[in-house]
Amino acid sequence: MSEKYKEYKGLNLVDIEKNIQNYWKQEQTFEQSMKIREGNKPFIFFEGPPSANGKPGIHHVMARTIKDIFCRYKSLKGYYVSRKAGWDTHGLPVELGVEKQLGITKEDIGTKISVEDYNKACRESVMQFKDLWDKLTEQMGYWVDLNDPYITFTNEYIESVWWLLGEIYNKGLLYKGYTIQPYSPAAGTGLSSHELNMPGCYRDVKDTTCVAQFKICNKQTKENEILNRLGKDIEKAYFLAWTTTPWTLPSNTALAVGDKIDYCCVESFNPYTADSIIVILAKNLLYTHFKKETENADFSAYNKGDKDIPWKLLFECKGKELVGIDYEQLIPWIRPQESEGEAFKVISGDYVTTEDGTGIVHIAPTFGADDARVAKLSNIAPLHLVDKNGKQQPMVDKSGKFFLMEDLDEEYVNKYIDKDLYKKYEGRFVKNAYDTTLTEKDATLDVDLSVELKMENKAFKIEKHTHSYPHCWRTDKPVLYYPLDSWFIRTTEIKDKLISLNKTINWKPQATGTGRFGNWLENLVDWNLSRSRFWGTPLPIWRTEDGKEEIFINSVQKLSEQIDKSIQAGFMKDNPYKTDDYNAFDLHRPYIDKVILVSESGKPMKRESDLIDVWFDSGAMPFAQRHYPFECTTEELKAKYFPADFIAEGVDQTRGWFFTLHAIATMVMGDVSYKNVVSNGLVLDKQGNKMSKRLGNGVDPFEMMNKYGADATRWYMISNSQPWDNLKFDPEGIDEIRRKFFGTLYNTYSFFALYANIDAFAYKEQEIEYNKRPEIDRWILSLLNTLIKDVDNDLNDYEPTRAARRISNFVCEDLSNWYVRLCRRRFWKGEYTEDKISAYQTLYRCLEIVSQLGSSFAPFFMDEMYRNLNNVSHRHEFASVHLTEFPQYNDNEIDKDLEARMNLAQKICSLVLSLRKRHNLKVRQPLAKIMIPCDATTKAHIEKVKNLILSEVNVKEIEYLDLHNNVLSKTIKANFKTLGPKYGKIMKSLAAKIVAFTQEEIAELETSGSYSLDIDGTAVVLELNDVEIATKDIEGWVVANEGQLTVALDVTITDALRKEAVSRELVNRIQNIRKDNDFEVTDNIIVKIENDELLAAAVEMYRDYICGETLTKELTLVDTIANPTTKIDIIECKELAIEITKA
């Protein structure tokens, strides 16, 4: 055979990766790997679409490595793993990027720039970094089909999204609602929850808070037990309610209590006005508002301004009894409209707690999401104003100030507003930040209102309070919660189904599924789909102006049909959507907004102007990526594309993609969207800080891969910590992996290649029978088979970290450090015998299987190694490791006894070496024997690995000592596991007693098998397994022990041993000189050495050995050497000249 195993000058992962990359491209290896598995059982994988308008970061390497590992693994297992790439192209991040790029704001869109041009800019920007992403994909070895990706902005994709939403619409799960949403008055736009969760949005702010007194009405509409008990005192009775936003108090229309909460009625004084009052608040919070010490103090002794205010408890009641009680409007500027419901009543609120405040919650339905919800349940009117257009508005306009009366409907103002009172406050900004003329130092509306309440005996307590509050990331100003019109999916209605289906999903880690995701589902709210933006999937609902008639468009065809009708009705002139060519039209704004449809009754219908949440886009990908149901039947979908067997993304997607996939699949298919999901943690910087542009601590993935290689980067990320734990990313860690793991594997391969080339081993011989292989071969094969089994199980369980660590451990510890080290001689010594072939075959197989097992993790290096091996042996028909089948383990080759034996051998060697070290005896100095006290079974074990031990530690023989031999001294310890349960209480003294046993007592226990004693009056009978006995010392020997194992070493150096040592030293020196002088491994030499008595004796006895080891043809001792090569120092205190020449 002329073919040779490739040899290297050094390990260069980056070069190897480039070569393999080219090879893959040339041979279309990825395509081949798909093709050969076509028709096999599919393993369905969904690629979560990244957004190509941002640069890829190192965390993308993490997420994609995980995806790649399992897709490659399943491919090796024979599955057909289709991997369609995708791009997320819509949404706010895109729009904001474009705004920034063009230097415009939202208000400019449609004025300074047309929607058409703006969307064009978005469409272009969205693929801005596509090339960089493709480069990342390629360089990191992520196999995904980039040729036919799904792109969310295509008409086909949008059409599928429409269709899916149509299914949801048809099930009655889509509705339009008026809800409270985060809104930035300064930016004039509503904000998505996504925007509120940008870093730094929530900030601690100090606000003026107020506990207000809501006066109980003495003209009740209904009889009430509580009111009866108050009797005449009703005149001075109040509810106490706390608010952190006093500016919402004028919009108060109800108070909420918890049905089951205990409340109490207290008589006291108002601390500001000293008026006599009776107040109602939650019992649990009594002492946060009233001092314990002043209970039942002397009321008559109280003077205005006294710090200690007397109070007494009148009676207690349940929240339920308070429900229905009327109170007077706190700030009577504006009356709510009767047509919208009742007002100023106590209602029951399920979310009321007694954690803070008073246990009674002020309800302003126009400014709080919970407020609006409970108010609606109890038919409470929100405080709405009517503007000039006749539209209902909250008290605050979109710029963040109280409405000016001039902006309101005149008739309304006359009827509902107390102009004299309101005049003072109209136009006032609710937060100073919204008013460009005000600063932090100016009095806030909150303060002014609180002061006014204080004067009127309506404020019980006013104080500053610090809490975290969201800010608009664009303007840096606080957000307002504000009622806006939106479309919702009634996800709450399918909550139970979502929860029960979630229980069938295998989450990695499990806690994310049950905890973070499970809890989220338990507390699910309806999904707000609306986004009032420009670049996104338009909501395909057309409505008449009065909202009474509407149509949902779920396909281009339906759109076209409806347009035709509309043309007939005269609302439209032409139909741009009447074509089968999907490149001929655009479903985006502004084109879609030009479509006016006709209602059943012949009225014009306009599109609801909203776009839909981009998260719906990505959650729709299982269907939309195949243009389902237009170009893919349900049967086809279910057979090949749905649901996914596996998906993986960052844990931050839990409420994002993981949720939208789950929700859409549940609603549309009534099934899970994915069966297994891995959610990986964050990639943090070296110090454990989150990577961010602001801190500039991000890591460039290309820099890492160019420096250390993609394989090392991948291996580092997977093996360093579990994917779901956060990874503290340290480049030095990658370098360590490169040196430690890849370096060792490379060395092992190089060692193999060097000698296999010399011997022309090409795996052409018959496989040496397992039973004929030596012990050490069978040992490494046993570990190898165990490794296959374990790695297979780990990957099947989605535990990549365990698998990678196992492979690494096998390579570094077992294969390199033990097998190769002990077997070196077999490779470079002697004839091409069966033993040598066995060694080659064994090592070859280990390398080959490591390349297969590791190929999912380090696809480049492992392919290189596999190819180097296979190109010579041609054992496999496949040219790439990625085309092979995952190896099968062979149970017959797993021998646990053998593994245990070898473990014993390793321990013994390590003990002997430590003894040598302690007594300063070089390994090259042979020693006579070691002694090991042990029983018959252990002896039998050691016998089988005896030769390995002897050669490894350079000792002539092993002698076994009987355990009862009287030269041994022993130690004894209690076995807590067996004794603990039996003698719990006296364990401590018992253990102490046992440790103190004399040699005689130990001997008695050992011979009779039991020993009775008395501890603190308790009789104890010890049996052999209740204690652990180990030998400690052997008289006259040097001894080391670890656990139960004891080894003694004979350190006497006889004359013969001394000579042998000298001969070995000589061999060593000659070898070094050969190497220093760059002799070939096969060169024969002639050696002359300066004469010496000891040396002469050694040479006489070991001449053959010395010459054989060093390929010396002539070895002579001479008196003087004219041109010595160098000097050697093998005899103590003596330097001898030596000359070596090629023969």
Next chain:
RNA sequence: AGUCGCGUAGCUCAGUUGGUUAGAGCACUACACUGAUAAUGUAGGGGUCGGCAGUUCAAGUCUGCCCGCGACUACCA
């Protein structure tokens, strides 16, 4: 603010159903070894297992409360 996760050697991580003296790699120090040599071995120093209580004969491991970090959720007044 709440929920979840994490906290073990200077660094990165293991640590089984609670059980004896808490481990590995890197780094550091010393000594060896040297037909794998840009390797390797042995030994050593380095720990209040985040803190405090509790359960137990026995807690890194179980429980509670704090502290720090992170994520998620949220103007529950």
